[in-house]
Amino acid sequence: MSLSPFLLLCTTGFFAIFSSTISKSPVLPLFASRLGADPAGVGFIASVSAFAGVAFSIPAGILSDRLGKKKMLLISSVIFSSAPFLYLYVTKLWQLAIIRFYHGFATAIFMPVAMALVSELFHRERGEKMGWFSTATLAGRFLAPVTGGIIISALAFDAALSYRFVYIVCGIAGVSAFLFAFRIPEPVKVKNKAQPWKETFSSFSDVLTNKDILIASAVEAFILFAYGTFETFLPLYSLKKGLTPYEVGIFLSAQVITLALSKPATGKFSDRHGRQSQIFGGALVGAACIGAFSFFSSFVPLLLLSMAFGLSLSIVTSATSAYIADLSNMESRGSAMGLLGSVMDIGHTAGPLVSGFIAGLWGYPHAFVTASVLLFSAALIFKAAQKWIA
Numbered sequence: 432m433s434l435s436p437f438l439l440l441c442t443t444g445f446f447a448i449f450s451s452t453i454s455k456s457p458v459l460p461l462f463a464s465r466l467g468a469d470p471a472g473v474g475f476i477a478s479v480s481a482f483a484g485v486a487f488s489i490p491a492g493i494l495s496d497r498l499g500k501k502k503m504l505l506i507s508s509v510i511f512s513s514a515p516f517l518y519l520y521v522t523k524l525w526q527l528a529i530i531r532f533y534h535g536f537a538t539a540i541f542m543p544v545a546m547a548l549v550s551e552l553f554h555r556e557r558g559e560k561m562g563w564f565s566t567a568t569l570a571g572r573f574l575a576p577v578t579g580g581i582i583i584s585a586l587a588f589d590a591a592l593s594y595r596f597v598y599i600v601c602g603i604a605g606v607s608a609f610l611f612a613f614r615i616p617e618p619v620k621v622k623n624k625a626q627p628w629k630e631t632f633s634s635f636s637d638v639l640t641n642k643d644i645l646i647a648s649a650v651e652a653f654i655l656f657a658y659g660t661f662e663t664f665l666p667l668y669s670l671k672k673g674l675t676p677y678e679v680g681i682f683l684s685a686q687v688i689t690l691a692l693s694k695p696a697t698g699k700f701s702d703r704h705g706r707q708s709q710i711f712g713g714a715l716v717g718a719a720c721i722g723a724f725s726f727f728s729s730f731v732p733l734l735l736l737s738m739a740f741g742l743s744l745s746i747v748t749s750a751t752s753a754y755i756a757d758l759s760n761m762e763s764r765g766s767a768m769g770l771l772g773s774v775m776d777i778g779h780t781a782g783p784l785v786s787g788f789i790a791g792l793w794g795y796p797h798a799f800v801t802a803s804v805l806l807f808s809a810a811l812i813f814k815a816a817q818k819w820i821a
Contacts, residue, residue, distance in 0.1 A: 441567035449571030450604035483535025484776040492769020507540035508609035515602035543768035550756035558753035562698025569691035652778030653809040659782025672728035689741035698749035706754035713746030714810035722803030725796030
């Protein structure tokens with residue numbers, strides 16, 4: 432069966448993100464604890480791969496503009512397929528930290544390069560196709576913790592064996608990602624001789640000084656700041672209010688399902704009706720939702736808010752990635768997506784850190800309200816910038 436380049440990319444994305452996610456959820460905290468990590472150590476181990484994303488998303492985008500998207504996708508898939516098997520030999524925490532950092536390079540390279548490739552393959556329907564690609568990766572992100580949890584539960588009689596089996600499944604998914612990535616053809620228009628390094632860095636400099644790209648990236652960073660606050664502290668807040676872990680699981684699952692199912696539609700909407708208004712409106716909805724969590728404590732309102740927040744994430748992120756692709760040219764699109772990926776990782780990582788500090792001082796409701804105020808402010812700045820430019 433012959434798959435189109437886009438279906439090959441989506442399938443690669445599914446296996447790549449499934450592999451990346453199952454390596455950390457829910458096995459990583461359990462594995463780190465078994466190796467002797469205290470709560471702070473577990474948090475550090477969990478954040479190491481995110482630091483790799485912050486550090487290398489931009490270089491990965493620059494290299495993809497210079498060397499080609501296909502080569503960079505293959506490099507990331509080599510990491511996806513090799514890193515899981517290294518976990519099988521870990522006996523010390525420092526070894527786990529090094530492998531997590533190495534594994535983090537895979538996603539740091541893959542996501543911005545893949546999104547840049549989608550934007551090159553499609554123009555008029557760019558938002559919709561980016562939405563479908565995101566849905567494919569979200570499907571992997573959703574199924575991975577379920578699969579990992581089933582494996583760990585089934586092999587609960589031998590924790591060490593259960594962790595090993597999870598990382599073997601992780602490795603199989605990583606190898607699958609490599610095999611599909613190998614079949615993705617390089618777009619015809621980028622098969623020409625690579626541009627000189629001077630032009631590559633000049634293109635990146637244009638991206639770095641483009642205020643529209645920077646402000647749009649900032650909006651996505653702040654909605655991911657809010658998302659990091661949501662996924663980290665809503666479970667603790669809900670349990671404190673007397674809800675069950677089962678109900679918390681429903682919140683989180685409903686949010687991911689809403690995000691995955693709505694992404695193609697919200698991307699298509701941005702293709703037809705414009706990106707800027709959608710980014711602004713989605714950010715306002717997201718700010719309202721994350722702030723509203725502090726006013727409710729029963730199951731149904733929190734479930735509805737979780738779904739609404741997932742929809743706001745879909746509205747914003749489907750438009751920002753396409754908007755940034757629109758603002759960049761073919762020679763700098765990888766750099767633009769790399770910049771977006773790095774800023775996104777900063778926002779997502781900062782959310783739990785800053786909100787955790789605020790929650791420790793004043794409680795969870797204040798953390799939700801702070802995330803709301805920051806996202807609302809980012810939306811207003813984005814809107815004001817659009818009016819000023821117009």
